[in-house]
Structure formats: structure tokens, C-alpha cells
Amino acid sequence: MTGYSVLSGGTVVSSTTTVRGDVLVKDGKIAAVGEFGDLPLDGVERVDVGGMLLVPGGVDVHTHIDSPMMGTVTADDFESATIAAAVGGTTTVVDFAMQPKGNGLLESLEAHHAKARGKAVVDYGFHMCITDLYPGAVGEFGEIVQSGVSSFKVFMAYRGTLMLDDGQMFDVLRQARHTGGQVCVHAENGDVIDRLAADLVAAGKTGPEYHEVARPPSTEVEAVRRAIRIARMADAPLYFVHLSTEGAVEAVAEAQSRDWAIAGETCTHYLTLGREFYDRPGFEPAKVVLTPPLRTQEHRDALWRGLRAGSLGVVSSDHCPFCLEEKRRLGEHDFRLVPNGGPGVEHRMLVLYGEGVARGRISLTKFVDLTATTPARQFGLTGKGQLAPGFDADIVVLDPQGSTTISAATQRQRMDYTPYEGWTVPGAVKAVYSRGELICRDGVFVGSAGRGRFVERAAL
Ligand code: DUC
Ligand code: ZN
Ligand code: ZN
Numbered sequence: 001m002t003g004y005s006v007l008s009g010g011t012v013v014s015s016t017t018t019v020r021g022d023v024l025v026k027d028g029k030i031a032a033v034g035e036f037g038d039l040p041l042d043g044v045e046r047v048d049v050g051g052m053l054l055v056p057g058g059v060d061v062h063t064h065i066d067s068p069m070m071g072t073v074t075a076d077d078f079e080s081a082t083i084a085a086a087v088g089g090t091t092t093v094v095d096f097a098m099q100p101k102g103n104g105l106l107e108s109l110e111a112h113h114a115k116a117r118g119k120a121v122v123d124y125g126f127h128m129c130i131t132d133l134y135p136g137a138v139g140e141f142g143e144i145v146q147s148g149v150s151s152f153k154v155f156m157a158y159r160g161t162l163m164l165d166d167g168q169m170f171d172v173l174r175q176a177r178h179t180g181g182q183v184c185v186h187a188e189n190g191d192v193i194d195r196l197a198a199d200l201v202a203a204g205k206t207g208p209e210y211h212e213v214a215r216p217p218s219t220e221v222e223a224v225r226r227a228i229r230i231a232r233m234a235d236a237p238l239y240f241v242h243l244s245t246e247g248a249v250e251a252v253a254e255a256q257s258r259d260w261a262i263a264g265e266t267c268t269h270y271l272t273l274g275r276e277f278y279d280r281p282g283f284e285p286a287k288v289v290l291t292p293p294l295r296t297q298e299h300r301d302a303l304w305r306g307l308r309a310g311s312l313g314v315v316s317s318d319h320c321p322f323c324l325e326e327k328r329r330l331g332e333h334d335f336r337l338v339p340n341g342g343p344g345v346e347h348r349m350l351v352l353y354g355e356g357v358a359r360g361r362i363s364l365t366k367f368v369d370l371t372a373t374t375p376a377r378q379f380g381l382t383g384k385g386q387l388a389p390g391f392d393a394d395i396v397v398l399d400p401q402g403s404t405t406i407s408a409a410t411q412r413q414r415m416d417y418t419p420y421e422g423w424t425v426p427g428a429v430k431a432v433y434s435r436g437e438l439i440c441r442d443g444v445f446v447g448s449a450g451r452g453r454f455v456e457r458a459a460l
Helices: 078-087 105-116 137-146 166-179 190-202 217-234 246-257 268-272 275-279 284-288 297-309 324-331 348-358 364-378
Strands: 004-013 018-026 029-034 045-048 053-056 058-063 090-098 123-129 151-155 182-186 238-240 262-267 314-316 395-405 424-434 437-441
Touching (some): 058 314, 078 437, 105 123, 166 182, 246 297, 314 364, 348 395, 348 424
Parallel strands (some): 004 053, 123 151, 182 238
Antiparallel strands (some): 018 029, 053 395
């Protein structure tokens, strides 16, 4: 027994190349990538992956697992969310550790660690989500970054609960830069949204379909442009989460053309689902009470262009699951109370493969770049996101001839719906390896709870 195993005869995809080859694995790491067919590999366990694509395990840098939000808690715990991630081909998540108002940053972070420990089935990291910048809070940034949590998230919306004002955002940016952390921002003009929403409710427009009306594209674009200016004043890099509009892509591209350290992500649903969802009858639109909301085709086209041009570098899921029944319980009579978010970690890889690669919108190498390589690099996951010697052997065996039908009845995320109900997408995840261990076979999770490790991420 040599401890080696080899996945042989597949097509190995990186963010830049697609080559026929084998992947040699030892002790949970990739030992070599090449053609080993003629070598006498005695005692090496061989797995035939002929006809299959071998891609790096997905890195989803935007999830909210077991997280308090809008008077409730997201529906997945670390076990169910990471099993869902695994069966969908994602082997690392970076989750938002929420600071409940009134609680300290370090104590909130520790509470989130406790939720993940013993439960996560894939590797995970955290961003520190700041909702309450109490005196002395920035003094804790150094310790947080040193503990491997090298990014923070702030909100420009949800005044009174999550939002920081511009001055506080400036403080966070400045101190994050000093401590080697980066800041992620939710960019929407929350005050304008609150007024638009209040007007709608006052006019009796209380249904979930009005969530979209209260959050027009300009509320995102204005906040993106303002946040870029504030980041420049603080001389700090900035990463935009969940961008949804053409104007936001333009603002980010403009900043990048000036060589400013501005990065942006969009999410699977903004690329693949349209605002028409809000025209569905009854309470159905609540399924896509996501923030920001779904947009028109024009915006989707701009997002795809942004991915191809490189101004948007990451596609995340923004997995923030609330069951429809929970949305109804809280917000049936007032859309402002519907918890904002939906499921996505399970289907990010395959929906992007189907809608992106199979439809010719992005190349296979770009798919790998957006789902694994750039998110890992952006967030200091130095051992993840590539099938190259020395990297963790997080490998997805993807059957390009296969197909997958998405349904709430069969999904592993702990949810009573999926916005992709009934979709059949090209591609199937045949096997998933995490640090060399087979954890999924033919869509069935075969790993164990608690095997996932907290990954300390590098500072900037
Ligand atoms: N922002 C997120 O990143 N996720 C869900 C809700 C929100 O406002
Ligand atoms: Zn957000
Ligand atoms: Zn989110």
C-alpha cells in the first residue's frame, strides 16, 4: 500500500487549460497531474474517470448557515448545508459569522465556530459580519484576522438592524487595511429603499411581489459608487457581494480600469432567474424575496458580460435559506418582514455549468475560475481552488454527458422549495473528493458529519 491513488483518463480543467490527464493523490493532497498510463504504479489505487471532467471542488464564498437574520434563523445547519454543498460539487464554503446586535465581535465569532464544529462535512472558513460597531470594536480586528478570518462584511442597507453609516464603513475599511483584512460590502441605499417600501405599504401594496419594486437598480448603483469612493478615501480594497445590475458592473469595471483594488461577485440566481418570478400568483414571489431582487434580461446580459470580461471574478450562491412557510409566517401581510434570502449552495455549480458552459456563455476554464480558483485566491484560501501539486485534493468528477433534475423533493438543503424546481440541467456530479476522501458518489453523500475542517485564510 503506497498511499497513492490516481484518477485516470479524465479531462483535467484549470482556470486556464483543459488537458487529457490523470490526477495523482497522496495524503489528501494532489501529488501530480499528468499522464501516468505507462508508468508502473504498483499498489496505487486506480479510479477510471474516462469521459469525465475533473474540476477543482467548488469554493462558495457566500453562505449564511445557521445564521440569525430578520427575526429568524436560516434553515440549514452546518451539517445539512455542507452535505448539500458536497453533493452539488462544492468542497469549501466561506460563511458569514453574524454579529447579533449587542454582542461582541469575538464572542459572535466563537459562537459561529461552535455551530460548525462537529457538523461540517466540507472545509469551511468565516467572514466576520459587522452589524454593531461599538466603541473598541475595531480594536478586535487584528485578533480576528490573525485567527484566519481575514474578511469582514458590512451592510449599507437595513438601517436600525444591520446597517453601518458611511463613517462607520470608513472606520471598518481603514482598520481592516491596517490588520490585513478585506471588506465585503452589501451595497444598496437602505434609506431610499426604506422610504420606497413604506410608501408601497401605505398604498396597500403589501405582497411579496413589491419587494422588487422597493429596490430599483439605481439603489444598488448609487451605493456601489459611493462605497468605491469611501474605499478610496480609506485607501483600502473592497469586494462587492451579490451584484445584480448593469450599472454596478460598469462602476466596478471603471474602478478596475483605474487600477483600484475593487472586486465583485454575482450569484447564480442573478444570472439565471428573471424578475418575471415576481409576477407569479399568490405568495409564490416570496421564494425570490432575495436582496437585491432579481432583475431584467438587460441586467443578466450585463452580468454575463462582466464575468467574461473579468470585472466580476466570482459566482457565489448567497445561500441564505428560509422555508416558504417561515417567510409566510413572518411576512404574509407585509413584504418588509419576509426574511430576505433563498437556497443555492447545492445547485450553484450545476446551474452555472448548464446555463454558462453548456449554453456557450462562458468557457469551461472560466467556469473553474469563477467557481473555485478566483474565489479561493480572493479570500486567501491558499490550498484550495486548483488541481495542481501541493493543493488539497478537492476534486469533482463531472459527467458532461449526464443531466440533473432539480427538485425540492430530492435536494439535500433543508428547504421546502427551490427556485429551480423542475429544471433539468446538463451535467451530473458523479463523484466528489475532499482532501482525497470520496465523500459523494452518484449524488449520494458517503462522508461523515464533522469531517470538515476550519480553514485559516491568509491575510492580505
Ligand atoms: N444579504 C445577503 O448577503 N444575503 C441575504 C440577505 C442580504 O441582505
Ligand atoms: Zn447582503
Ligand atoms: Zn448573503
